[in-house]
Amino acid sequence: MIQLEHVSKAYQQGVPALNDINIHIEQGEFVFIMGRSGSGKSTLIKLLLKELEPTEGEIYIDGQRLSKITHKKVPDFRRNIGVVFQNYRLLQDRNIYDNVAFAMKVIERPNREIKKRVPLMLSLVGLAAKYRSLPQHLSGGEQQRVAIARALVNEPKILLADEPTGNLDDFNTGEILRLLEEINERGTTVVVVTHDKEIVKRMNKRVITIKKGVVVGDGKWGDTREA
Amino acid sequence: MIPVRLSTFWYNLGQGLKNIWRNKLFSLASIATMTACIFLFGVFYSLGTNFEALVRAAEEGVSVTVFFDQGISQEQIDAIGEAIGKRAEVSDYHFVSADEAWEYYKSEYFKGKEEAAESFAGDNPLANSANYEIYLNDISMQQELVAYLEGLDGVREVHQSEVAAQTLADFNRLIGYIFTGVILILIAVAVFLINNTVTVGIAVRKEEIAIMKLIGAKDKFVRAPFVVEGVSIGLIGSVIPLVLLFFMYQSIVGYVAERFKFIGGIISFIPVEQVFVVLIPVSLLLGVGIGYVGSRMTLKKHLKV
Numbered sequence: 191m192i193q194l195e196h197v198s199k200a201y202q203q204g205v206p207a208l209n210d211i212n213i214h215i216e217q218g219e220f221v222f223i224m225g226r227s228g229s230g231k232s233t234l235i236k237l238l239l240k241e242l243e244p245t246e247g248e249i250y251i252d253g254q255r256l257s258k259i260t261h262k263k264v265p266d267f268r269r270n271i272g273v274v275f276q277n278y279r280l281l282q283d284r285n286i287y288d289n290v291a292f293a294m295k296v297i298e299r300p301n302r303e304i305k306k307r308v309p310l311m312l313s314l315v316g317l318a319a320k321y322r323s324l325p326q327h328l329s330g331g332e333q334q335r336v337a338i339a340r341a342l343v344n345e346p347k348i349l350l351a352d353e354p355t356g357n358l359d360d361f362n363t364g365e366i367l368r369l370l371e372e373i374n375e376r377g378t379t380v381v382v383v384t385h386d387k388e389i390v391k392r393m394n395k396r397v398i399t400i401k402k403g404v405v406v407g408d409g410k411w412g413d414t415r416e417a
Numbered sequence: 418m419i420p421v422r423l424s425t426f427w428y429n430l431g432q433g434l435k436n437i438w439r440n441k442l443f444s445l446a447s448i449a450t451m452t453a454c455i456f457l458f459g460v461f462y463s464l465g466t467n468f469e470a471l472v473r474a475a476e477e478g479v480s481v482t483v484f485f486d487q488g489i490s491q492e493q494i495d496a497i498g499e500a501i502g503k504r505a506e507v508s509d510y511h512f513v514s515a516d517e518a519w520e521y522y523k524s525e526y527f528k529g530k531e532e533a534a535e536s537f538a539g540d541n542p543l544a545n546s547a548n549y550e551i552y553l554n555d556i557s558m559q560q561e562l563v564a565y566l567e568g569l570d571g572v573r574e575v576h577q578s579e580v581a582a583q584t585l586a587d588f589n590r591l592i593g594y595i596f597t598g599v600i601l602i603l604i605a606v607a608v609f610l611i612n613n614t615v616t617v618g619i620a621v622r623k624e625e626i627a628i629m630k631l632i633g634a635k636d637k638f639v640r641a642p643f644v645v646e647g648v649s650i651g652l653i654g655s656v657i658p659l660v661l662l663f664f665m666y667q668s669i670v671g672y673v674a675e676r677f678k679f680i681g682g683i684i685s686f687i688p689v690e691q692v693f694v695v696l697i698p699v700s701l702l703l704g705v706g707i708g709y710v711g712s713r714m715t716l717k718k719h720l721k722v
Contacts, residue, residue: 239631262636269633279628296634301424344632 191217191348191379197247199233207233209403215381220374222390223383225400231383235352239271240264252347269297272341276353278333280325286312286336287321293340311339315369331362338369348379355389367393433645436618443614444650450610451654451707454603455700459662461596463692468592470687472556472585481559482576483549483566493571500569501551506558510551518546556585604707611650611711615643619719640720644712651708655700663693
């Protein structure tokens with residue numbers, strides 16, 4: 191499903207943000223990518239979303255070689271990946287129904303489909319009753335659940351979550367992780383990027399550890415060399 | 418062309434109009450400039466068409482008169498007439514005999530003093546005044562024609578209203594230059610302001626655009642609301658001055674006709690419908706075009722999708 195072959199990325203300053211990365215993630219897997227701030231996690235996310243091009247190496251996602259995808263075809267490619275951010279990135283001037291519907295509108299889905307899918311997704315994340323609320327009237331955990339609903343509403347094959355629990359307390363962190371696990375059980379490949387060892391330990395899933403742009407561990411927590 | 422889903426069309430239209438509302442001040446400034454631009458265009462156009470009609474009427478009235486050598490034969494006069502008729506700048510010409518010339522003179526200058534004219538009975542003081550009256554279709558060509566006529570055999574004298582012809586032609590040209598200059602400056606200002614408005618719109622919606630791109634929105638979908646914004650500003654900015662001009666034109670023409678009745682004999686204004694049948698489509702096209710070009714230029718510069 192996701193394959194990185196000898197991927198390196200250096201910015202103009204010349205210091206490589208990622209160096210000879212090799213990662214293989216199967217369809218339906220739940221994987222943590224763990225690393226401290228500055229380890230190259232954000233660069234990796236940008237590469238997976240084709241916001242950046244690698245300096246060296248090749249990336250394959252769902253059988254597509256990213257370097258071969260033309261600028262015009264990038265939107266179609268991105269529709270296969272749902273993204274969740276640490277700071278939720280919800281539109282503050284719209285209620286949560288419209289925030290989720292927005293993801294379908296921008297890819298030009300018909301209204302009847304939007305009316306059917308959005309309530310379904312809000313139910314999945316447990317926010318059906320609050321569909322009229324504005325994001326600023328929700329707790330951090332609730333806002334993150336809206337962001338997850340938005341990421342999933344177009345039925346992507348992969349869910350990429352960038353520090354999804356970074357702004358949440360313990361209780362909400364647990365809730366979000368449970369939700370991500372449930373989504374994974376439904377067949378979606380879930381990749382969670384985090385710096386938080388505690389959540390990685392708690393979930394006992396595959397962990398790919400990155401340090402200074404290099405993969406230093408890959409396996410279950412406790413099995414990995416660097417963990 | 419890729420068909421656009423109706424819901425997508427309405428969504429982008431709504432977002433474009435919301436953009437105008439979000440950047441009220443910039444949008445207002447752009448609409449005001451566009452209004453000024455189209456208004457001035459309309460004023461110049463209305464003046465221009467009326468002036469052109471005036472010049473045309475004057476051209477029809479201003480003639481060149483050709484007098485012949487004494488004792489010239491009718492064949493020679495006909496030959497001169499034929500040569501005149503072949504000139505491209507001549508719209509019309511006709512022969513005025515010495516008797517016709519005297520009759521006209523009497524009717525013009527001996528009005529009410531018919532007995533004074535009678536003293537010339539049997540004697541035509543304008544016996545040597547048979548002539549061709551020539552009317553031009555382009556007054557600026559008058560000098561050229563006069564030079565040609567003076568070179569013809571059998572031509573004694575050529576009369577022309579040089580000052581009137583030259584003044585009208587020069588004034589017409591001056592109006593044209595001013596018109597083009599002012600409109601070009603205003604178009605540049607309007608494009609610049611629409612540029613700024615759309616740039617602010619992009620800045621305000623930066624986060625939304627970033628999310629749209631990550632979700633998988635196509636380039637045209639991201640750009641469409643901003644194009645709608647620019648085109649709407651252009652459209653509003655051309656409808657307002659058109660309405661204003663319509664009523665102003667009618668009032669001014671009515672006022673001038675009423676207040677300065679003597680003008681009616683000299684100038685006849687073009688009816689409002691005749692002016693607006695051209696002004697409406699041209700102004701709308703100009704407004705929408707400026708809006709479209711202004712927003713597309715900004716998107717190319719500031720929105721890398």
